[in-house]
Amino acid sequence: MNILFVCTGNTCRSPMAQAIFQHKTKHHVQSAGIFAGEGMPASMGTTEVLKQQGISSDHKSQPVTDDLMKWADLIITMTKNHRDLLKQSYPADADKIYTLKEYADPQYEHAWNKLKESYAHLEEAKLAGSEVDANLTDQINQLEKTVQNVDIIDPFGGNYMTYQKTYQELDIYLALLVKKIENKDR
Incomplete structure (x- = not known):
């Protein structure tokens, strides 16, 4: 499988994701940036955090x-803005x-499905002229927060601890990605 990680400048998050993922798997991986220049090295923070983890x-x-x-x-972005911009710029590739x-x-998938179900119940109540249950409204608000919280922390300009926090977040979700891809390969 060929996987492309995308962020803004391709110097912090996406190269960190690429390096971590390559460290965990044998899949073909590249990274790029929506507004990246050509040939810039990874940020010092990214390089340092990876080095501390034994990842070159x-x-x-x-x-x-x-x-x-x-x-x-498969194209994996670091934020919903990256995702939406790529889908707009490359509509033929939107499904990946x-x-x-x-x-x-x-x-996330569970929350998204539950949100769709909750909206259907809300519409049914409105169409029937019933009073909307306050618990349903609260549930929808919580689920909306869950499905909107899809961005990876941007460490750009931050200190070592900021880069370390981004590494930890990426490491968790990349482990889930490896698991999902390996299950699909079976």
Whole structure:
């Protein structure tokens, strides 16, 4: 499987995700940035955090291109804004573009399905002229927060601890991604 990780400048989150994922699997992985320049190294924070984890990376930034989009079987973005911009720019590839959290986390999928179900109940109540249950409204509000919380922390400009926090978040969701892909391969 060919996987493309995408962030903004391709110097922090996506190269970190690429390096961690390559460390965990044998899949073909690249990273790119929506507004990336060509050939920039990974940020010092990214390099340092990866090094502390025993993961090497000889990263050079690259922008998202038509060829990369065609190459990828799965495109994983770091934020919903990245996802939405790519889907708008590459509509033919929309079915393979996701944020990391929404694709990898089974709790996200469960929350999304529960939200759709809750909206259906809300519409049924409105159509029937019934009073809307306050618990249903509260449930919808909570589920909306869950499904909207799909961004990976951007460490750009932050200190070492910020990069370490991003690493920890990526490591959790990339482990879920590995598990999901391995289950699909079976």
